[in-house]
Amino acid sequence: MSVRNLTILGATGTIGVNTLDVVARHPDRFRVMALTGQNQIDKLAEQCRRFRPRYAVVLDADKARTLEQALAGNGTEVLHGVEALEFVSALPEVDSVMAAIVGAAGLRPALAAAKAGKRVLLANKETLVMAGRFFMQAVREHGATLLPIDSEHNAVFQSLPAGYTGDPTAHGVRRILLTASGGPFRGRAIETLKDITPEEAVAHPNWVMGRKISVDSATMMNKGLEVIEARWLFDARPEQIEVVIHPQSIIHSMVEYLDGSVLAQLSNPDMRTPIAHSLAYPERLEAGVNWLDLAKIGSLSFEAPDLRRFPCLGLAYQALAAGGAATAILNAANEEAVAAFLERRIPYLAIATTLDQILQKLAGEKADSLEDLLAADAAARQAARELIATAAVGTA
Numbered sequence: 380m381s382v383r384n385l386t387i388l389g390a391t392g393t394i395g396v397n398t399l400d401v402v403a404r405h406p407d408r409f410r411v412m413a414l415t416g417q418n419q420i421d422k423l424a425e426q427c428r429r430f431r432p433r434y435a436v437v438l439d440a441d442k443a444r445t446l447e448q449a450l451a452g453n454g455t456e457v458l459h460g461v462e463a464l465e466f467v468s469a470l471p472e473v474d475s476v477m478a479a480i481v482g483a484a485g486l487r488p489a490l491a492a493a494k495a496g497k498r499v500l501l502a503n504k505e506t507l508v509m510a511g512r513f514f515m516q517a518v519r520e521h522g523a524t525l526l527p528i529d530s531e532h533n534a535v536f537q538s539l540p541a542g543y544t545g546d547p548t549a550h551g552v553r554r555i556l557l558t559a560s561g562g563p564f565r566g567r568a569i570e571t572l573k574d575i576t577p578e579e580a581v582a583h584p585n586w587v588m589g590r591k592i593s594v595d596s597a598t599m600m601n602k603g604l605e606v607i608e609a610r611w612l613f614d615a616r617p618e619q620i621e622v623v624i625h626p627q628s629i630i631h632s633m634v635e636y637l638d639g640s641v642l643a644q645l646s647n648p649d650m651r652t653p654i655a656h657s658l659a660y661p662e663r664l665e666a667g668v669n670w671l672d673l674a675k676i677g678s679l680s681f682e683a684p685d686l687r688r689f690p691c692l693g694l695a696y697q698a699l700a701a702g703g704a705a706t707a708i709l710n711a712a713n714e715e716a717v718a719a720f721l722e723r724r725i726p727y728l729a730i731a732t733t734l735d736q737i738l739q740k741l742a743g744e745k746a747d748s749l750e751d752l753l754a755a756d757a758a759a760r761q762a763a764r765e766l767i768a769t770a771a772v773g774t775a
């Protein structure tokens with residue numbers, strides 16, 4: 380493998396930090412060309428001192444000035460704004476872009492990387508949930524290589540036949556089985572779900588993740604977003620994608636073939652495995668991950684998800700069936716509702732009821748272009764904010 384030049388979008392986040400951890404183990408294999416972050420300027424400065432990228436990008440001009448001062452004489456050029464994120468995603472000398480910004484903000488730079496024909500290491504699932512059709516089209520038209528970082532999709536990717544190009548049936552694939560841990564509330568008494576606090580919701584039993592995706596894991600909206608992600612990544616119909624709860628998070632997902640074979644990818648729950656897989660693909664690299672000790676784990680168990688406990692999962696299937704802008708609307712309303720829950724402006728159960736109401740209100744929005752989807756995203760945020768502010772949200 381020749382040296383790969385990397386841009387890491389969202390370098391200061393959980394995925395960004397894990398990516399740099401893998402990169403640091405192989406200094407002869409990777410060169411960091413650009414790092415980006417939003418608020419944690421000290422952390423970004425420290426990463427820049429260590430990895431010496433050509434560019435560092437933040438969102439605001441103020442923070443750019445602070446970072447510039449911190450990096451004076453370091454040889455890293457500091458840029459700011461969304462255009463700068465797109466610029467470092469499309470640099471001619473960059474071959475791989477880790478897209479690890481959280482939320483809808485990740486779409487534009489990920490799309491810029493796809494349009495520049497890069498190897499796109501996609502952690503930002505919201506890109507596919509918002510604009511899967513347009514993103515996949517950009518990947519095809521510009522000869523980009525799409526490698527999934529989300530552990531489930533990375534597992535599916537590894538379990539599919541080599542050269543899989545979409546159309547499951549033509550490749551002998553019957554179903555994609557996405558595993559889910561069930562999060563912290565899988566076994567909690569249903570009548571106490573109304574009392575869940577942000578602290579309880581972000582305490583995931585198996586994975587250490589950012590706050591937004593941790594709440595999504597607790598509601599299982601994360602799995603709903605992943606069903607939508609799988610629909611686009613693997614060209615599968617909703618009925619070909621099934622969710623199974625597997626509390627140990629050792630099997631990261633499976634592919635069932637027409638002959639009854641089921642192939643799975645197993646590993647300890649450590650994001651450095653899918654990250655290293657995608658960084659090195661089609662080669663393999665040591666990732667610093669503990670070796671799997673199956674005898675110590677003892678048993679793996681499975682159960683069907685309960686949609687009364689996890690209504691967000693059902694809403695995701697509904698949005699996928701509705702098509703058009705519905706999944707972008709679901710995603711935007713979810714970001715607003717999760718932020719409101721984390722700030723204690725709405726109770727836990729109001730996340731799902733907010734999404735349900737916004738979907739019912741807006742699901743017919745147009746989706747003929749990327750602009751339509753961004754408009755639907757904005758309309759859904761506005762409607763969700765109003766609903767949250769007027770406390771018109773039912774929590775029953």
Ligand code: NAD
Pocket residue numbers: 388389390391392393394395415416417418419438478479480481482484485502503504505528529530586587588589590591592650
């Ligand atoms: P995080 O909150 O830890 O980090 C988010 C990163 O995005 C930070 O670097 C932050 O500075 C940057 N960012 C946030 N808002 C931004 C904005 N508006 N503009 C520019 N940059 C912004 O999140 P994470 O857990 O690392 O997750 C990142 C993405 O990866 C998410 O889409 C998540 O769904 C996905 N993902 C994460 C995991 C995991 O284990 N953490 C697993 C699978 C998928």
Ligand code: MG
Pocket residue numbers: 529530531605
């Ligand atoms: Mg996942």
